[in-house]
Amino acid sequence: MMHEFQSQRIAHTPVNLSLPERYLYVVSGAALVAFGVFRRGGAWLAVPAGLFLAAKGMVGSSPLYKRLGINTAVKFQSEAGAASVPHQQGVHVRSSITIHTSPEAIYQVLKEPDNLRRVLPHIQDVQVFDPTRGRWVIRLPAKQTLTTEIEIINDVPNEVIGWRSAGESPIAHAGAVRLKPAHDWGTEVHVEAEYVPPAGVLGTAAATLLGIEPTQLVKEALRNLKQWIETGEIATTDGQPSGRANSGSTAPSNSSASRIDAQSYQPER
Amino acid sequence: MRAVCWQRPNHVSVENVPDPTILNPHDAIIRVRLTSICGSDLHLYDGFIPSMLPGDIIGHEFMGEVVETGREVHHLKRGDRVVVSSIIGCGQCWYCQQTLWSLCDNTNPKAALAETAYGYSGAAIFGYSHAFGGYAGSHAEYIRVPFADHGAAVIPDSVSDPQAVFVSDAFPTGFTAAEYCNIRPGDTVAVWGAGAVGLFAMRSAYMLGAARVIAIDRFPNRLDMARTFGQAETINYGEDADVVEQLKQMTGGRGPDACIDAVGLEAHAGGLPGMYDAVKQAMRLETDRPHVLRQIIQACRKGGNVSIIGVYGGLVDKIPMGAAFNKSLTFRMGQMHGQRYLRPLLERVERGEIDPSVIMTHQLSLEEAKQGYEMLKHQNNDVMRVVFAP
Numbered sequence: 207m208m209h210e211f212q213s214q215r216i217a218h219t220p221v222n223l224s225l226p227e228r229y230l231y232v233v234s235g236a237a238l239v240a241f242g243v244f245r246r247g248g249a250w251l252a253v254p255a256g257l258f259l260a261a262k263g264m265v266g267s268s269p270l271y272k273r274l275g276i277n278t279a280v281k282f283q284s285e286a287g288a289a290s291v292p293h294q295q296g297v298h299v300r301s302s303i304t305i306h307t308s309p310e311a312i313y314q315v316l317k318e319p320d321n322l323r324r325v326l327p328h329i330q331d332v333q334v335f336d337p338t339r340g341r342w343v344i345r346l347p348a349k350q351t352l353t354t355e356i357e358i359i360n361d362v363p364n365e366v367i368g369w370r371s372a373g374e375s376p377i378a379h380a381g382a383v384r385l386k387p388a389h390d391w392g393t394e395v396h397v398e399a400e401y402v403p404p405a406g407v408l409g410t411a412a413a414t415l416l417g418i419e420p421t422q423l424v425k426e427a428l429r430n431l432k433q434w435i436e437t438g439e440i441a442t443t444d445g446q447p448s449g450r451a452n453s454g455s456t457a458p459s460n461s462s463a464s465r466i467d468a469q470s471y472q473p474e475r
Numbered sequence: 476m477r478a479v480c481w482q483r484p485n486h487v488s489v490e491n492v493p494d495p496t497i498l499n500p501h502d503a504i505i506r507v508r509l510t511s512i513c514g515s516d517l518h519l520y521d522g523f524i525p526s527m528l529p530g531d532i533i534g535h536e537f538m539g540e541v542v543e544t545g546r547e548v549h550h551l552k553r554g555d556r557v558v559v560s561s562i563i564g565c566g567q568c569w570y571c572q573q574t575l576w577s578l579c580d581n582t583n584p585k586a587a588l589a590e591t592a593y594g595y596s597g598a599a600i601f602g603y604s605h606a607f608g609g610y611a612g613s614h615a616e617y618i619r620v621p622f623a624d625h626g627a628a629v630i631p632d633s634v635s636d637p638q639a640v641f642v643s644d645a646f647p648t649g650f651t652a653a654e655y656c657n658i659r660p661g662d663t664v665a666v667w668g669a670g671a672v673g674l675f676a677m678r679s680a681y682m683l684g685a686a687r688v689i690a691i692d693r694f695p696n697r698l699d700m701a702r703t704f705g706q707a708e709t710i711n712y713g714e715d716a717d718v719v720e721q722l723k724q725m726t727g728g729r730g731p732d733a734c735i736d737a738v739g740l741e742a743h744a745g746g747l748p749g750m751y752d753a754v755k756q757a758m759r760l761e762t763d764r765p766h767v768l769r770q771i772i773q774a775c776r777k778g779g780n781v782s783i784i785g786v787y788g789g790l791v792d793k794i795p796m797g798a799a800f801n802k803s804l805t806f807r808m809g810q811m812h813g814q815r816y817l818r819p820l821l822e823r824v825e826r827g828e829i830d831p832s833v834i835m836t837h838q839l840s841l842e843e844a845k846q847g848y849e850m851l852k853h854q855n856n857d858v859m860r861v862v863f864a865p
Contacts, residue, residue: 306569391569425587433581436567437622438547439499441584441599446611446619447492449480450530 290370290378296400299381299421303428306392306436309364309385315435316367316383324440325430327423339372346418352376378402379420395431397424477865478532479614479844484522487844492532495611495619500547503623505559509640510537510613511835511862512851513561514670515739515786519604520848523740523756523763524788526588526605534614534863535561535601536644538636541627542617550624556636557627558821559620560813561644563599563610566625577810582621583608592789597810614844616865628817631825637832638824640862641671646831647816648784649675649737653683655782655807656733663687665722665731665774667767669697669705671834671860672784673737677705678829680735689725691718693743696857704833719774730776738767739785752792765791772799783808834859841865 305312315321319332319340326332330351331343338358343351354375360368360382370380381399388394401420403409413419433440478492495504513536518524538558541551551557564576571579579598583589588606589596599621602612611618620626630639649672656664664680666673669692677688690701693713701707708725715721722731740763752764771781772795781804799806823829836859839847847861 304569306567306572422587429586432568433565437501437565437581439501441565441582441608441621442498443584443609443611445496445498447476447478447495447615448528448530448532448611449478449482449488449490449492450528 290372290375291380291400291402296378296380296402297420299399299401299424300397301421301424301428302394302396303432304388304391304394305432309387309393312385312393312395312431312435313364313367315431321431321434325427325434327426327430328418344418354379377404395428397428399424476616477841478611478616479534479841479863480529481519481527481531481533482529485520487520487533487848489842489844490530492615495615495617497543497545498619499621500545501622501624502545503541503548503551503620503627504543505537505539505557505618505620505623505627506542507537507539507613507616507618507865508556509539509636509838509862509864510534510615511640511643511645511860512614512847513644514672514851515603517848517852518740518786518788520852521741524604524606525592528605528609531602531604531609532611532615533602534612535603536640537601537613537618538630538640538643539618541623544623548623551627551629555627556630556639558630558639558642558817559601559613559618559623559627560625560647560817561601561603562626562810562813563601563608563621564625564812564814565622566814571625571814574812574815576625576812576814578812585609600810614841614863614865616841625814628821631821634821634824635832637835637862638830639821641675641831641834641860642817642820642824644811644813645671645834645860646675646679646820646829647813648672648811649677650679650682650816650820651809651811652676652735652737652782652784653679653685655784656680656683656685656735656780657805657807658683658685658733660684661686662732663689663726664733664735665689665691665771666701666705666707666735666737667691667771668735668737668739668785669694669701669707669709670737673735674700674705674834674859675831676735676737676782676784677701677707680733681706682823682828689722689731694854696854697859700834700859718770722774726776730774730779732776733780733782734771734775735782736767736771736785739783740764740787740789740791763787763789763791765794769793769795772802772804775802775804777802778804780805780807784811835862837861839863 319334322332323329328345329342330345333341340356341353342356343353346352354371354377355373356369357372358367358369360366364385366382366384368382371378379399379401381397384396386394386396430440476492476494477489479487480490482488497504516533519527519533541553541555541557544551562577563582564571564579565581568580577598582599583596585605585608586596592606599608599610601610653676658664658680662685664685666676666688669690677690680688688705688707689710690705690707691710691712692698692701693711698709698711701709710718710721712718752766756764775781824831836857839861841863850856850858851861
């Protein structure tokens with residue numbers, strides 16, 4: 207499932223148009239050619255344009271989509287039963303943290319849905335169907351939610367847990383959590399994952415603005431996991447007083463507040 | 476409750492805000508009895524610490540009385556009189572277990588912000604900007620103290636409130652500065668900056684075996700305090716322009732064995748170097764004015780120790796690295812690890828080795844916050860430490 211790292215680069219394939227889009231290109235291209243040829247007096251410029259569109263539809267590749275990182279072909283490939291994140295088509299996420307405890311303790315925590323509810327950012331619900339299948343419901347802005355089914359595809363106690371998205375998941379994703387002893391520091395927790403954003407780089411940018419960009423989410427989840435395991439609580443200032451209006455009740459969550467700060471805050475140079 | 480809120484550089488206001496509540500199981504709520512303006516609060520006031528938001532409650536040096544405890548607080552109870560470390564440590568991470576409390580992994584909820592600036596996030600600090608956690612500070616009637624079992628120490632009955640409050644920050648910070656000097660019996664230690672931290676560093680240097688302490692400042696009242704409280708010889712850099720030469724003559728041509736920078740990022744300097752840093756800082760070409768640090772590197776004896784305890788926040792310029800390298804200087808620096816020192820320093824106060832209350836020159840009410848900050852900023856009224864009694 208995991209292939210070698212491509213540090214958060216969007217990989218490209220020649221085919222990035224979905225089948226309906228390709229049909230649309232071919233049909234409209236052919237119509238343009240016909241228009242150019244049969245129009246009285248001739249509309250000869252329309253002929254090469256039509257040929258171009260038709261050819262594009264037949265090849266199935268859009269340079270504009272490529273530039274934008276959009277690949278509407280992916281969904282169809284997924285439904286055809288391939289891996290949830292097709293080879294070379296995901297955005298890579300990689301993060302690690304060291305937790306001051308044993309691999310066994312971390313593994314136990316990860317296997318308990320209640321703990322996932324605590325440490326996963328923006329999580330609304332974690333449902334468990336059976337030992338290898340479950341469902342996560344993630345809160346989005348404007349009271350929207352994103353539901354994704356999870357399938358555990360690799361489980362070596364105290365060493366690795368691998369997953370992939372399954373069933374009706376709007377975002378295809380797959381990844382693994384690996385545990386590695388680190389002398390008196392405790393245990394290194396390495397997360398590697400890939401996902402296919404719904405609309406390429408545009409989707410990733412939108413997600414970043416909304417505070418749900420997966421790289422940020424993974425980092426935050428690991429930090430929360432560490433705090434939860436080491437101290438039994440997750441550090442927060444949500445609900446503390448301040449001299450700002452409505453403090454203590456409608457203060458923004460730490461996570462989103464910190465990201466807003468991080469964007470506006472530049473170390474002086 | 477009433478609380479002092481940072482609004483913008485050079486502007487604080489006293490506001491009505493909600494009372495703090497227990498948010499996590501290791502929290503305690505403390506009714507603040509005394510809280511001081513630390514020299515580092517002036518960096519916030521002057522606008523040199525980024526990631527402040529209007530409305531942030533400031534203040535980090537305080538003592539008070541426990542009024543409520545979370546369900547996982549086991550060593551404190553309602554009514555305990557406590558002094559609280561200004562930095563917040565979880566007690567469980569690798570760093571805390573090595574007693575490197577100011578490097579705590581777990582207490583900064585906005586760690587991503589600190590990582591952006593520093594690569595990794597250290598411990599949170601009360602009331603000291605969002606890069607350091609964004610926790611509400613102590614210039615208020617009540618304060619929420621996370622991980623209170625580690626951060627709050629019960630004050631012995633024989634130690635008064637004014638004696639205890641500086642064990643929160645200034646005294647352990649000065650003690651840490653002296654520890655960074657790797658003092659051997661008989662050493663001479665020079666301390667730049669005779670503010671509260673510098674004064675505690677002078678006393679701590681003697682506690683750790685120094686034979687001589689030399690203080691460098693320019694304010695007469697501070698030099699007086701350095702002589703009386705700090706038991707130091709003094710150099711007034713306003714009069715003796717060549718501090719390096721003066722130190723050389725006072726040490727038989729060798730230079731001090733260790734030098735402490737208890738000034739930090741807003742050093743005053745005269746002449747061209749001073750103007751150079753003031754202009755660059757004003758233009759934001761460098762964030763910190765490192766004049767003292769440059770002078771220390773020049774003044775310190777070969778193979779000596781440089782201890783940096785005055786706060787730096789960002790970038791400095793024109794550090795004489797060649798001098799530091801070729802003289803084989805040892806540099807040690809960083810925030811103090813407060814939880815490590817609370818009880819040992821309270822014991823020194825209890826035994827009568829030192830009376831920290833001497834540096835508390837002004838006690839004001841919270842409502843007088845603005846006057847307090849202005850007084851400390853402009854060094855009016857022979858001020859050393861302003862303390863609020865909320």
